[in-house]
Each structure stands twice: as C-alpha cells, then as structure tokens.
Amino acid sequence: xxxxxxxxxxxxxxxxxxxxxxxxxxxxxxxxxxxxxxxxxxxxxxxxxxxxxxxxxxxxxxxxxxxxxxxxxxxxxxxxxxxxxxxxxxxxxxxxxxxxxxxxxxxxxxxxxxxxxxxxxxxxxxxxxxxxxxxxxxxxxxxxxxxxxxxxxxxxxxxxxxxxxxxxxxxxxxxxxxxxxxxxxxxxxxxxxxxxxxxxxxxxxxxxxxxxxxxxxxxxxxxxxxxxxxxxxxxxxxxxxxxxxxxxxxxxxxxxxxxxxxxxxxxxxxxxxxxxxxxxxxxxxxxxxxxxxxx
Numbered sequence: 333x334x335x336x337x338x339x340x341x342x343x344x345x346x347x348x349x350x351x352x353x354x355x356x357x358x359x360x361x362x363x364x365x366x367x368x369x370x371x372x373x374x375x376x377x378x379x380x381x382x383x384x385x386x387x388x389x390x391x392x393x394x395x396x397x398x399x400x401x402x403x404x405x406x407x408x409x410x411x412x413x414x415x416x417x418x419x420x421x422x423x424x425x426x427x428x429x430x431x432x433x434x435x436x437x438x439x440x441x442x443x444x445x446x447x448x449x450x451x452x453x454x455x456x457x458x459x460x461x462x463x464x465x466x467x468x469x470x471x472x473x474x475x476x477x478x479x480x481x482x483x484x485x486x487x488x489x490x491x492x493x494x495x496x497x498x499x500x501x502x503x504x505x506x507x508x509x510x511x512x513x514x515x516x517x518x519x520x521x522x523x524x525x526x527x528x529x530x531x532x533x534x535x536x537x538x539x540x541x542x543x544x545x546x547x548x549x550x551x552x553x554x555x556x557x558x559x560x561x562x563x564x565x566x567x568x569x570x571x572x573x574x575x576x577x578x579x580x581x582x583x584x585x586x587x588x589x590x591x592x593x594x595x596x597x598x599x600x601x602x603x604x605x606x607x608x609x610x611x612x613x614x615x616x617x618x619x620x621x622x623x624x625x626x627x
Contacts (some may be wrong), residue, residue: 380466428471
C-alpha cells in the first residue's frame with residue numbers, strides 16, 4: 333500500500349508545481365492582447381501647434397510569460413475628414429505631421445527592449461510629440477467646420493517562450509491591413525467555424541498573418557473658430573436691447589425723464605439729417621402739360 337500512496341503523492345506534487353503549458357503560453361489571448369497598449373491621451377491641435385501623444389505598454393501576461401526582444405512602433409497611416417480619406421503611404425508627399433521622439437526608450441516613433449526582458453505586470457509609460465504645420469502646402473488639415481483626424485497604428489514584435497522554445501510573435505493594429513484583407517478576415521465564412529489560435533473572436537488572424545490585433549488611435553488637427561462673429565453677435569444683442577428700452581421709454585412718458593429727453597434730441601437730429609422730398613409746384617388752371625411750342 334505504501335508504493336501506490338507514494339506514487340499518488342509524487343503525481344500531485346508534479347501537478348501542483350508544473351502549470352498547464354497551453355493556458356500559460358497563449359500569447360495571442362484576446363484578453364491579454366487588447367490591453368497591451370493603453371492610450372492615455374491624444375492631442376487635439378491647431379495647425380502649427382505641437383502636442384504629446386501619451387500611451388502605456390502593459391505586459392498583461394501572467395507570471396512565467398516573459399517577453400524578450402520587444403519592439404513597438406507607432407506610425408500615421410491615414411488622413412480623413414468628413415469629405416475625404418487619404419492614405420498616408422509612399423504616395424504621401426507632405427512632410428508633416430511629424431512624430432518626434434518622446435521620453436523613455438523612444439527614438440522617433442519606435443521603442444525597443446532589445447537587451448532586456450519585460451516582466452509580467454510591467455507598465456511602461458511612453459510618449460511622442462506630434463508636430464504640425466500651419467502651411468497647407470506642407471500638411472493638409474481640416475477647416476473650421478470640418479474636423480481632420482490622423483489615424484495612428486501600432487506594431488509589436490517580441491519573442492516568447494513556448495514549451496521551452498523561443499518563438500517570435502508579431503501583432504499589429506487595424507491600420508496595417510487593407511480594407512479588402514480586413515473584410516476577408518472578418519467575413520463569417522472565414523470566421524465561423526474557426527477556433528484559436530487561427531481565429532480570435534470574430535477575426536481570422538491567420539489570414540492577416542499576425543498573432544493578435546492591437547488597438548488603433550488618432551489625433552485631430554483643426555483651425556480654431558474665429559472669435560469676431562461671437563463678439564459681433566454680442567454687440568447686435570446689446571444694440572437691439574438698447575433700442576427696445578428706448579421704445580419702451582417713448583411709450584411710457586415720464587418714467588425716465590432724462591432718457592426721454594435725450595432720446596427726443598437724438599430723434600430731432602436724425603430728422604434734420606434725413607433728406608426731405610421736394611414738393612411739386614401746383615399746376616396753373618388752363619395750362620396744358622406736355623403741349624408743344626406754339627406754332
């Protein structure tokens with residue numbers, strides 16, 4: 333009886349100290365992937381201004397799933413207004429907007445952890461500066477009544493330990509895929525039935541060629557609304573309120589004698605300035621208007 337009991341004890345100890353491989357090594361799990369990048373703040377800029385785009389990189393995986401050789405990249409991929417949408421690709425001829433380096437491990441619009449690992453639960457705050465131009469020849473931007481947005485995409489690569497073997501992983505956001513490819517990857521015929529790791533949720537990531545889909549983001553660029561119409565409306569409102577008060581004083585004599593006297597003087601001056609019509613001379617009896625000269 334001692335030998336079976338000892339075997340059972342050894343088996344229970346092995347199960348307790350060795351976690352399930354598949355549950356611990358699922359780097360593409362949606363619950364972890366969609367929280368890897370957390371957008372903290374995005375700038376809303378006037379043309380010519382600069383602003384900080386702030387995000388956080390979260391190592392959302394459980395203990396034991398350490399990320400190695402991590403590289404994160406952010407880039408602008410589309411310009412859009414209510415009326416149009418233009419891809420920011422190799423055909424984009426404008427030098428702006430520019431994503432300048434921020435703090436931490438940033439260099440331009442990329443961050444990397446090539447010489448160290450990222451432990452589970454690590455939160456790293458990152459940022460870059462969006463630089464714009466007020467010259468419409470250097471960068472398109474929206475009008476007063478049309479908000480312009482620049483969409484930002486993210487790409488993440490790292491190495492993960494899967495059953496003792498280091499395997500490369502690549503994840504990307506929606507902006508890295510063409511509309512046709514994205515429509516194919518989310519089509520019901522390619523998603524149902526389809527299970528992990530080939531599909532995640534309602535997206536066939538095998539067709540996309542990635543291990544997970546990250547979040548997208550954006551920032552806005554729009555000229556400020558001019559203030560002169562606002563002040564003009566205020567002036568017109570004050571003017572109309574003043575006229576209404578004067579007419580009320582005129583209809584209620586004796587209520588405000590000084591105002592009534594002042595208003596009477598102003599109306600008299602206005603009457604003298606107003607041009608008067610000439611009266612026609614009366615026609616003499618027996619005269620014939622329009623008759624020709626006597627013969």
